[in-house]
Amino acid sequence: MSLPLLTSAPGKVIIFGEHSAVFNEPAVAASVSALRTYLLVSAAQNPEVIELDFPDIGFDKQWSGEALAAISAGVQPEAVTDSRELNAELSNALESLLQPLSGSLHYQAAYCFLYMYFSLCGTRTGVKFTVKSSLPIGAGLGSSASLAVCLALALGKLGGHLKHGSEALTKEDLGFVNKWSFIGEKCIHGTPSGIDNMVATYGSAVLFQRLPSGDTKSEQILSFPQIPMVLTNTRIPRSTKVLVAGVKDLITRQPEIMKPILESMGVVASNGAQILSQLTDANYASLCELIRVNHGLLVALGVSHPGLELIKSVGDSMSIGHTKLTGAGGGGCALTLLSPGVTPEEVEKFKHTLESEHNYKTYTTGLGGPGCGYIAPEVVQQSFSAIEPLFRKDSTAADLNKVLLPGSGSFEWVH
Numbered sequence: 001m002s003l004p005l006l007t008s009a010p011g012k013v014i015i016f017g018e019h020s021a022v023f024n025e026p027a028v029a030a031s032v033s034a035l036r037t038y039l040l041v042s043a044a045q046n047p048e049v050i051e052l053d054f055p056d057i058g059f060d061k062q063w064s065g066e067a068l069a070a071i072s073a074g075v076q077p078e079a080v081t082d083s084r085e086l087n088a089e090l091s092n093a094l095e096s097l098l099q100p101l102s103g104s105l106h107y108q109a110a111y112c113f114l115y116m117y118f119s120l121c122g123t124r125t126g127v128k129f130t131v132k133s134s135l136p137i138g139a140g141l142g143s144s145a146s147l148a149v150c151l152a153l154a155l156g157k158l159g160g161h162l163k164h165g166s167e168a169l170t171k172e173d174l175g176f177v178n179k180w181s182f183i184g185e186k187c188i189h190g191t192p193s194g195i196d197n198m199v200a201t202y203g204s205a206v207l208f209q210r211l212p213s214g215d216t217k218s219e220q221i222l223s224f225p226q227i228p229m230v231l232t233n234t235r236i237p238r239s240t241k242v243l244v245a246g247v248k249d250l251i252t253r254q255p256e257i258m259k260p261i262l263e264s265m266g267v268v269a270s271n272g273a274q275i276l277s278q279l280t281d282a283n284y285a286s287l288c289e290l291i292r293v294n295h296g297l298l299v300a301l302g303v304s305h306p307g308l309e310l311i312k313s314v315g316d317s318m319s320i321g322h323t324k325l326t327g328a329g330g331g332g333c334a335l336t337l338l339s340p341g342v343t344p345e346e347v348e349k350f351k352h353t354l355e356s357e358h359n360y361k362t363y364t365t366g367l368g369g370p371g372c373g374y375i376a377p378e379v380v381q382q383s384f385s386a387i388e389p390l391f392r393k394d395s396t397a398a399d400l401n402k403v404l405l406p407g408s409g410s411f412e413w414v415h
């Protein structure tokens, strides 16, 4: 596969069922059309290394061909072809490269990259991977899954597992990306349900369920409505891995209490999906009620945060709508479903209060829209001098979207 390559995938909003999704309950999520991750794969200046340049998290790292070869010498090639569970042999072998990064955001990103790189491309050198995202990182909007999906698509092409040309992605291609991005998510947070990478792969909106067998069941919600909402980022950092582990621990300590809560969350998600597929003025109040109940159940799981409760409290006291944390919680983002009849001025006042008094950031983005995609290699080649500066540290989300956003940017994306 010749370079350069450019891939992209969206973030997501979980409407119902975060955390309970990990325990095989149904959940509903939609992609966020204007918040995406972009991956540029280009020739490295030094042909003897692979290089990661992840300016969003201040991470720039090179590994030599010898370091890669030493890892692969200890791992059986067939060990990495099982793409449902992480292979302990490969994970252990990678530890020598990852250990210096332990305890930082860099560790998770590097683990995800290296695991997928060894599995799909072996020890090839001379390649540089640069990632920029218009999503907030580690804030509940699926930044990790969108990164894993960008990598799965690019590495699938680079390693010769997916076609090299500029044909539309087939059902099989998307299945490959979904499967390998799930593995990438495993590196980042241990026991993902798979909902985030599924939405980042396929886009649109889904009713998703992980089954006890490890398979997943999903149904696209084709007529997903543009529900009026405000998305707010508290900017409080948190880690999905830590939060998911905390919930597991709570369930182990209090199974009789927590299991019914998870089941209840599953019913909220199934009923919510039904309402969303036929949303009317008449059933909108029920949707709002389910949002409120889902948040309450997440509070019981211990994954809210005073900073998230503040959004709910401001929204409730202004009678703006119904607020629920979204994603793993513990900080990060909440969504507020607006009440009928709320005026644009009232919404502005709500956003202004959160931004100016609490230094939060609010987002406006449509829901649904395309999943992963790539720009035809010859187009990336021709426009490389215009594209490459967008991947530098100082380029903003607005710069990225202006040029690269599928549908409205300067390039045609293949999906």
Ligand SMILES: Nc1ncnc2c1ncn2[C@@H]1O[C@H](COP(=O)(O)OP(=O)(O)OP(=O)(O)O)[C@@H](O)[C@H]1O
Pocket (backbone or CB within 6 Å): 037, 054, 055, 056, 057, 105, 106, 107, 108, 109, 110, 131, 132, 133, 136, 137, 138, 139, 140, 141, 142, 143, 144, 145, 147, 188, 189, 196, 238, 239, 240, 241, 326, 327, 328, 329
């Ligand atoms: N643009 C990026 N550049 C580099 N690393 C990234 C990027 N986006 C995500 N990551 C990796 O993903 C990690 C964040 O993943 P995490 O699952 O904790 O949060 P999230 O995916 O944003 O939220 P949630 O899982 O709740 O939706 C970061 O620590 C980093 O390792």
Ligand SMILES: C[C@@](O)(CCO)CC(=O)[O-]
Pocket (backbone or CB within 6 Å): 014, 017, 018, 019, 020, 021, 022, 140, 142, 191, 192, 193, 194, 195, 196, 240, 244, 327, 328
């Ligand atoms: C917390 C969680 O349910 C959603 C994170 O966006 C984890 C997962 O489903 O993988």
Ligand SMILES: [Mg+2]
Pocket (backbone or CB within 6 Å): 142, 143, 144, 145, 196, 240
């Ligand atoms: Mg994540």
